Amino acid sequence: MKKAKLFIPILGAVLGLGVYAGHANEISRKATSTTEQSWEVINPSGDLTDPDNYQPYSGDIATLCPSDEVLCGIKAENDGAGKPQMTNELKSEINSGTPTSHVFYRAEN
Incomplete structure (x- = not known):
């Protein structure tokens, strides 16, 4: 049970970081294309x-x-x-x- 309590927040942080990195990459690509x-x-x-x-x-x-x-x-x-x-x-x-x-x-x- 303790492992699950620790695993869920870590999984959430990793998924959140992945979404943020993907969004930042998309914004960077759009900025480059309109230069x-x-x-x-x-x-x-x-x-x-x-x-x-x-x-x-x-x-x-x-x-x-x-x-x-x-x-x-x-x-x-x-x-x-x-x-x-x-x-x-x-x-x-x-x-x-x-x-x-x-x-x-x-x-x-």
Whole structure:
């Protein structure tokens, strides 16, 4: 009987820890999947709101785009197909022609 009294709380603690660890892992996975990425413009004279006009950029997009003349990169979430997710807010920022925390420009060559 004493073994059962000791076993039940230990079993409860182990099961609770397992549920917590599984939940924490799921939250971590969701946070990773919605992280903004840097995207470089392929054709600056093309449609700047077209996701196909961007390619992933692994460096610091702010360093690649240090000026304010020609749009050269954006920060956006991956749409799941390897392209930037073009939200209405991001499209508006792109169309404004002004650098923002998501839209980066460089000097025209």
